[in-house]
Amino acid sequence: MSRAVTEPFIHVRALRKTYRKGDRQFLAISDATFDVAAGELVALVGPSGCGKTTLLKILAGLQGYDSGEARIGSASHPFDPSRDVGMVFQQALLLKWRRILQNVLLPAEILGLPMAESRARARELLAMVGLSGSEDKYPYELSGGMQQRAAIARALIHDPKLILMDEPFGALDALTREKMNLELLNIWKKSGKTIVFVTHGIAEAVFLGTRVVVLTAGPARMADNIKIDLPEPRVLDVKTTEAFGEYSRRIYHLLGLG
Amino acid sequence: MSVESISAAETKRASERLRKYLPGILSHAALIVVWYLFVTYGHIPSFVMPSPVATVATLGGKNYDWIGNALVTASEIFSGYLLAVVVGVILAIAFSWSRTTESAVMPLLVSLNMIPKVALGPLFIVWFSYGIFPNAIIAFSISFFPILLNTARGFREVEPELLELVRSLKSSKWQTFTKIQLPSAFPYIFSGMKIGAILAVAGALVGEFLGSSRGLGYLMLQVQVTLDTAALFMAVILITFIGVVLYGLVIGLERLMIVRDARIQ
Ligand SMILES: Nc1ncnc2c1ncn2[C@@H]1O[C@H](COP(=O)(O)OP(=O)(O)O)[C@@H](O)[C@H]1O
Numbered sequence: 001m002s003r004a005v006t007e008p009f010i011h012v013r014a015l016r017k018t019y020r021k022g023d024r025q026f027l028a029i030s031d032a033t034f035d036v037a038a039g040e041l042v043a044l045v046g047p048s049g050c051g052k053t054t055l056l057k058i059l060a061g062l063q064g065y066d067s068g069e070a071r072i073g074s075a076s077h078p079f080d081p082s083r084d085v086g087m088v089f090q091q092a093l094l095l096k097w098r099r100i101l102q103n104v105l106l107p108a109e110i111l112g113l114p115m116a117e118s119r120a121r122a123r124e125l126l127a128m129v130g131l132s133g134s135e136d137k138y139p140y141e142l143s144g145g146m147q148q149r150a151a152i153a154r155a156l157i158h159d160p161k162l163i164l165m166d167e168p169f170g171a172l173d174a175l176t177r178e179k180m181n182l183e184l185l186n187i188w189k190k191s192g193k194t195i196v197f198v199t200h201g202i203a204e205a206v207f208l209g210t211r212v213v214v215l216t217a218g219p220a221r222m223a224d225n226i227k228i229d230l231p232e233p234r235v236l237d238v239k240t241t242e243a244f245g246e247y248s249r250r251i252y253h254l255l256g257l258g
Numbered sequence: 259m260s261v262e263s264i265s266a267a268e269t270k271r272a273s274e275r276l277r278k279y280l281p282g283i284l285s286h287a288a289l290i291v292v293w294y295l296f297v298t299y300g301h302i303p304s305f306v307m308p309s310p311v312a313t314v315a316t317l318g319g320k321n322y323d324w325i326g327n328a329l330v331t332a333s334e335i336f337s338g339y340l341l342a343v344v345v346g347v348i349l350a351i352a353f354s355w356s357r358t359t360e361s362a363v364m365p366l367l368v369s370l371n372m373i374p375k376v377a378l379g380p381l382f383i384v385w386f387s388y389g390i391f392p393n394a395i396i397a398f399s400i401s402f403f404p405i406l407l408n409t410a411r412g413f414r415e416v417e418p419e420l421l422e423l424v425r426s427l428k429s430s431k432w433q434t435f436t437k438i439q440l441p442s443a444f445p446y447i448f449s450g451m452k453i454g455a456i457l458a459v460a461g462a463l464v465g466e467f468l469g470s471s472r473g474l475g476y477l478m479l480q481v482q483v484t485l486d487t488a489a490l491f492m493a494v495i496l497i498t499f500i501g502v503v504l505y506g507l508v509i510g511l512e513r514l515m516i517v518r519d520a521r522i523q
């Protein structure tokens with residue numbers, strides 16, 4: 001089975017989005033085109049304000065667009081927009097008044113999933129993200145990194161096909177961030193989900209992505225869509241390789257930093 | 259864990275609690291002692307400042323119907339306050355559901371709130387005569403607005419990304435309200451309720467001063483004429499006590515309902 005003949009899971013063509021404020025228009029995305037196969041981890045990289053969050057919101061069905069196409073799902077991987085999206089933001093956004101287990105269960109409650117099963121699944125997911133024993137704690141009792149792990153477990157609870165992550169580790173310190181990167185790869189491998197990961201870290205994008213979509217700033221447009229061929233499974237050592245440096249350089253150039 | 263160690267832990271907790279509250283208790287006691295010494299050794303005439311002993315003695319003295327009057331004042335405060343909480347929170351919810359309602363009603367309320375509530379006293383007496391009702395309404399009118407404002411702010415300040423998260427799951431309006439918006443607003447509701455509680459006490463008292471036939475405020479006006487200053491002191495203490503009870507109930511409810519981290523200090 002080759003990728004060329006497989007229908008893509010996410011199909012974005014000539015996507016254009018403007019925000020309107022009164023009679024002023026703001027071009028957020030001028031022309032984005034890329035495909036994502038099911039099970040890929042795509043990194044979306046670009047400077048602040050280039051439309052990354054907007055693109056995620058369009059994929060999440062939270063935002064409309066002016067023209068072009070943004071389609072998710074294929075014959076082999078049908079997609080239900082109401083229950084196949086899991087979201088993780090820069091802030092963990094846990095509900096302060098709920099214990100961690102109850103926080104993870106929120107999407108299951110909203111979707112009306114059977115509670116006993118969901119509770120068992122929530123415990124498994126918390127174990128997977130390394131939070132066994134924190135089920136009954138409140139968010140304020142956890143560190144920033146631990147809160148973000150809980151947010152990832154919450155994004156997985158309803159077993160969505162697509163995980164959208166908007167700079168999920170951007171608020172963490174560098175070491176925690178490296179650790180979370182490794183764990184994310186682990187979770188991705190185990191769950192087989194399709195992940196769209198927004199970041200403005202070039203090294204993070206190359207390290208995580210099977211593919212890196214590069215967006216440039218003003219006027220916002222898509223610069224390139226790079227397939228990353230680095231040895232799997234990715235380990236931190238890969239960052240010191242020639243190939244890793246080459247990919248990073250290419251992206252720096254695309255962003256006008258090289 | 260053995261029985262001994264449980265009771266040891268309890269003793270430890272009790273002594274920790276004592277250590278936490280002891281300074282506060284002592285400062286209250288010290289104030290009373292200073293008051294007593296000042297009046298006794300400063301040779302202050304009792305119609306200017308009665309001693310603590312004389313003040314408490316008024317409870318058993320003349321036929322002032324302390325309990326009856328205190329109950330009248332307390333019911334004015336509590337009923338006016340409760341009405342303010344209910345109306346304030348419901349209006350704030352209505353505003354959060356309909357921005358049009360908010361943009362129409364809010365400016366009107368801001369204007370109405372500019373009316374000095376004291377000025378309403380004589381009018382309420384014309385409309386409702388003397389009694390608990392007009393004073394409860396004054397307590398309501400003065401404590402309602404901060405409760406509304408704080409609650410409305412609580413609904414406005416819900417994290418927008420949190421709303422997007424549940425919107426991406428196509429949550430119903432009711433789910434969003436009960437699971438996200440209302441609990442997010444709770445700390446703000448309590449912060450408004452705490453301000454409102456203090457104002458409600460002042461409101462009811464002002465109402466009684468302006469015109470009433472019962473209540474601690476009414477009693478104060480009576481004993482002021484006869485220069486029974488000890489009874490004036492006692493009335494102030496009882497009104498304060500009613501306020502403390504109300505405030506304590508609000509704080510207790512807040513502790514029950516809101517996780518420590520989410521409380522607004
Ligand atoms: N709700 C909005 N209304 C108007 N302009 C917006 C809105 N959201 C984003 N923008 C603008 O669109 C552009 C892209 O924003 P965003 O997608 O948040 O970029 P990024 O996530 O890459 O930093 C920015 O210039 C931003 O100011």
Ligand SMILES: [Mg+2]
Nearest residue numbers: 052053054166
């Ligand atoms: Mg963004």
